[in-house]
Amino acid sequence: MSRKWLIKNGTFVVFEQDRSIVQGYMLVEGDTISYIGEQLPEGAEDAETFDGKGLLFMPGLINTHGHAAMSLLRGYGDDMVLQTWLQEKMWPMEAKFTAGDVYAGTALSVLEMLKGGTTTFLDMYDHMDEVAKVVQQSGIRAVLMRGVIGLCPPDVQQQKLNEAIAFAKNWHGQADGRITAMISPHGPYTCPPEFFEKFVQAANDLDLPMHTHMSETRAEVEQNVNDYGVRPVQHLLNLGMFSRPSLLAHAVHLTDEEIDILAAHNVAVSHNPGSNLKLASGVARVPALLGKGVVVSLGTDGAASNNNLDMLEEVRLAALIHKGVSGDPTAVPALEALKMGTEYGAKSVFLANTGKLAAGMKADFIALNTEQAHFLPKTDYVSHVVYSAGSKDVEHVWVNGEQLVKHGACLTLDEERIRREAQEAFEGLLAR
Amino acid sequence: MSRKWLIKNGTFVVFEQDRSIVQGYMLVEGDTISYIGEQLPEGAEDAETFDGKGLLFMPGLINTHGHAAMSLLRGYGDDMVLQTWLQEKMWPMEAKFTAGDVYAGTALSVLEMLKGGTTTFLDMYDHMDEVAKVVQQSGIRAVLMRGVIGLCPPDVQQQKLNEAIAFAKNWHGQADGRITAMISPHGPYTCPPEFFEKFVQAANDLDLPMHTHMSETRAEVEQNVNDYGVRPVQHLLNLGMFSRPSLLAHAVHLTDEEIDILAAHNVAVSHNPGSNLKLASGVARVPALLGKGVVVSLGTDGAASNNNLDMLEEVRLAALIHKGVSGDPTAVPALEALKMGTEYGAKSVFLANTGKLAAGMKADFIALNTEQAHFLPKTDYVSHVVYSAGSKDVEHVWVNGEQLVKHGACLTLDEERIRREAQEAFEGLLAR
Numbered sequence: 001m002s003r004k005w006l007i008k009n010g011t012f013v014v015f016e017q018d019r020s021i022v023q024g025y026m027l028v029e030g031d032t033i034s035y036i037g038e039q040l041p042e043g044a045e046d047a048e049t050f051d052g053k054g055l056l057f058m059p060g061l062i063n064t065h066g067h068a069a070m071s072l073l074r075g076y077g078d079d080m081v082l083q084t085w086l087q088e089k090m091w092p093m094e095a096k097f098t099a100g101d102v103y104a105g106t107a108l109s110v111l112e113m114l115k116g117g118t119t120t121f122l123d124m125y126d127h128m129d130e131v132a133k134v135v136q137q138s139g140i141r142a143v144l145m146r147g148v149i150g151l152c153p154p155d156v157q158q159q160k161l162n163e164a165i166a167f168a169k170n171w172h173g174q175a176d177g178r179i180t181a182m183i184s185p186h187g188p189y190t191c192p193p194e195f196f197e198k199f200v201q202a203a204n205d206l207d208l209p210m211h212t213h214m215s216e217t218r219a220e221v222e223q224n225v226n227d228y229g230v231r232p233v234q235h236l237l238n239l240g241m242f243s244r245p246s247l248l249a250h251a252v253h254l255t256d257e258e259i260d261i262l263a264a265h266n267v268a269v270s271h272n273p274g275s276n277l278k279l280a281s282g283v284a285r286v287p288a289l290l291g292k293g294v295v296v297s298l299g300t301d302g303a304a305s306n307n308n309l310d311m312l313e314e315v316r317l318a319a320l321i322h323k324g325v326s327g328d329p330t331a332v333p334a335l336e337a338l339k340m341g342t343e344y345g346a347k348s349v350f351l352a353n354t355g356k357l358a359a360g361m362k363a364d365f366i367a368l369n370t371e372q373a374h375f376l377p378k379t380d381y382v383s384h385v386v387y388s389a390g391s392k393d394v395e396h397v398w399v400n401g402e403q404l405v406k407h408g409a410c411l412t413l414d415e416e417r418i419r420r421e422a423q424e425a426f427e428g429l430l431a432r
Numbered sequence: 433m434s435r436k437w438l439i440k441n442g443t444f445v446v447f448e449q450d451r452s453i454v455q456g457y458m459l460v461e462g463d464t465i466s467y468i469g470e471q472l473p474e475g476a477e478d479a480e481t482f483d484g485k486g487l488l489f490m491p492g493l494i495n496t497h498g499h500a501a502m503s504l505l506r507g508y509g510d511d512m513v514l515q516t517w518l519q520e521k522m523w524p525m526e527a528k529f530t531a532g533d534v535y536a537g538t539a540l541s542v543l544e545m546l547k548g549g550t551t552t553f554l555d556m557y558d559h560m561d562e563v564a565k566v567v568q569q570s571g572i573r574a575v576l577m578r579g580v581i582g583l584c585p586p587d588v589q590q591q592k593l594n595e596a597i598a599f600a601k602n603w604h605g606q607a608d609g610r611i612t613a614m615i616s617p618h619g620p621y622t623c624p625p626e627f628f629e630k631f632v633q634a635a636n637d638l639d640l641p642m643h644t645h646m647s648e649t650r651a652e653v654e655q656n657v658n659d660y661g662v663r664p665v666q667h668l669l670n671l672g673m674f675s676r677p678s679l680l681a682h683a684v685h686l687t688d689e690e691i692d693i694l695a696a697h698n699v700a701v702s703h704n705p706g707s708n709l710k711l712a713s714g715v716a717r718v719p720a721l722l723g724k725g726v727v728v729s730l731g732t733d734g735a736a737s738n739n740n741l742d743m744l745e746e747v748r749l750a751a752l753i754h755k756g757v758s759g760d761p762t763a764v765p766a767l768e769a770l771k772m773g774t775e776y777g778a779k780s781v782f783l784a785n786t787g788k789l790a791a792g793m794k795a796d797f798i799a800l801n802t803e804q805a806h807f808l809p810k811t812d813y814v815s816h817v818v819y820s821a822g823s824k825d826v827e828h829v830w831v832n833g834e835q836l837v838k839h840g841a842c843l844t845l846d847e848e849r850i851r852r853e854a855q856e857a858f859e860g861l862l863a864r
Contacts, residue, residue: 277756324709377858392824426809
């Protein structure tokens with residue numbers, strides 16, 4: 001029989017048509033929320049109770065673009081021109097990454113993400129079996145994929161593609177369903193067209209969604225036009241990607257026509273404001289995308305270009321920067337920014353049963369400690385979460401009904417060991 | 433005899449020509465840092481010791497523009513057009529503020545600032561005696577001034593000016609020197625020229641620096657040109673303000689010529705990135721100002737337009753947004769952003785003896801807990817503070833050599849009472 005427990009005296013952030021806050025009760029049965037509302041639910045007599053006083057319960061944050069292992073390179077090169085940073089700092093170090101390094105970096109990242117209230121993350125990298133192991137052990141939910149750069153001979157291309165397919169077959173649906181897979185060519189500028197099309201075919205064969213980087217920099221868009229005669233959105237449309245459910249990372253540089261194509265094909269966008277600002281890639285046209293009905297979610301990207309994995313910070317950046325840049329103080333209101341970090345995140349990674357607090361949804365949620373100065377006065381909790389709160393306020397985290405963080409400490413991971421091994425892995429990379 | 437204590441095993445952020453990190457010792461005698469360096473200093477034999485292992489010591493953050501009492505209106509109106517927000521939300525409530533409300537709101541803000549690592553704040557508001565009382569009680573350092581809006585009959589103008597002068601006379605140098613005063617007409621668009629000039633005269637008479645709002649919005653600049661035939665910088669120059677040491681808040685909309693005038697007269701600027709973004713005021717030309725040698729520091733503005741008082745967040749925004757908007761990833765590097773939040777903050781409010789860790793400086797400093805995932809690997813602590821850390825990491829805070837925050841708890845303020853009274857004050861404002 002699955003565990004049944006009841007939160008009482010709680011304040012809950014909901015995304016209902018006419019309200020965003022419910023004061024009362026939430027019932028969790030096994031891995032699922034079975035009730036949320038003002039009244040004590042029927043069937044709760046035999047449930048364990050949890051006193052929610054002083055806590056704000058909200059859906060867990062969903063990080064829809066990243067490379068967790070790159071936290072091993074946090075602070076190893078900042079404030080540099082993109083190409084110098086990549087060629088002199090990132091690529092030489094990443095070329096040395098072993099499976100053990102990916103495990104160590106991913107564990108460091110998952111620890112940080114869980115403690116900061118992220119309950120689902122997308123990861124596109126190499127040595128993905130290691131990432132899946134960390135997901136199994138930690139209890140977090142994840143959408144995983146072997147990201148493939150195709151700038152290599154055909155036999156190496158084919159081998160990488162085979163790895164991506166094998167990973168998806170092996171891991172999709174594993175870890176009590178917490179792991180799902182996607183198919184991910186790295187980008188249109190790193191995968192030649194005929195190679196990119198093989199990923200579309202694989203996604204069709206496996207009936208999985210697709211993910212890729214697109215239009216992060218202006219130079220990349222110009223290159224696409226030079227190489228293929230069209231801008232990246234048309235290029236990916238031509239390659240058949242949008243016949244699959246698709247998620248694009250970055251999408252900073254878009255024309256109106258490109259936004260229309262994305263909207264017409266239900267293509268989702270992972271907006272990465274922190275990374276786009278830090279790398280000086282530009283400011284994505286988020287209000288225009290949202291205005292056309294495109295699902296826009298939020299990602300941190302890797303910690304080498306962010307430099308943390310704090311999704312509440314991305315939510316705040318999404319709410320702030322588009323106002324400042326557009327001159328419109330009503331752009332990306334607080335509730336919309338919060339949905340980008342949660343509900344739209346779930347839609348972006350094609351998970352139907354997480355991203356909001358409602359009966360029938362998976363019990364992926366977090367509790368913030370509101371008994372603090374910056375949550376006062378009690379005016380508008382959605383505003384406080386978006387404009388005032390921080391990852392410091394995350395007190396508890398549950399995924400699939402299991403508590404993973406309690407009073408700020410991770411219950412499933414050995415924090416001290418993970419920190420030590422991450423430092424050792426970095427020193428090993430430097431020494432090799 | 434003043435207390436003498438020694439931090440050992442510490443990692444210290446310094447702003448020396450050739451290095452920004454010192455590993456070793458810091459000696460504090462009374463309210464002053466007397467040594468910092470790798471070697472155990474002479475004369476430290478009889479000092480109490482403090483083990484700095486796992487902590488990063490850095491100068492306390494300096495918030496150079498704000499209205500602390502406005503935290504009572506946090507979340508009371510967001511995502512609105514500026515004039516609607518002011519006229520329908522802020523001004524009607526602020527008109528009801530009593531001295532008791534200012535005390536309650538300021539205490540709430542000082543509590544939040546101290547716990548977030550701010551050791552000095554500038555405050556421009558009304559009922560400033562109440563603000564000074566909170567400063568006395570809390571142990572924080574502050575630069576205080578009665579901010580005067582002159583859109584009123586001459587007798588009321590004169591009364592307000594008298595209040596501003598009396599406040600400065602009464603409080604400058606009080607609280608063991610932790611309080612200093614400035615003279616502050618609210619802005620060129622709220623103080624007619626002949627009234628503004630009286631503040632310049634008062635500042636001359638009292639030998640105090642001046643502070644005002646300037647060029648926060650484009651509309652305000654256009655109004656200045658319409659009313660006086662010149663842009664705000666020339667207008668303030670004409671009124672004699674820059675004959676005094678001066679600090680301008682916001683300065684978002686500036687021409688090259690205006691930047692040259694500010695540089696020529698050593699006028700400092702308080703950049704308020706969070707508030708400017710949220711109110712959609714625009715993005716200040718910070719790289720251009722820094723390039724011309726203008727001292728640029730950071731402020732939160734009031735919590736109604738931010739919506740927190742987290743200076744590490746302002747440091748991060750300053751480092752991020754100018755890269756994203758300019759397209760230059762080397763704009764406002766990490767160390768420069770950190771100095772804006774500390775060393776340049778001290779210069780902006782004309783305090784010669786705080787803002788950095790060095791022998792002879794006041795012992796205003798904070799310690800971050802670096803034994804956390806997001807401080808790894810140990811690559812570059814300045815980068816980690818600016819791009820990865822948050823107010824959650826502030827473990828200890830000292831001002832004038834006195835510890836005010838210990839393991840995240842404020843030693844000098846009754847947090848529970850302050851939170852309760854702030855909520856009651858807000859409810860009282862709603863009810864009146």
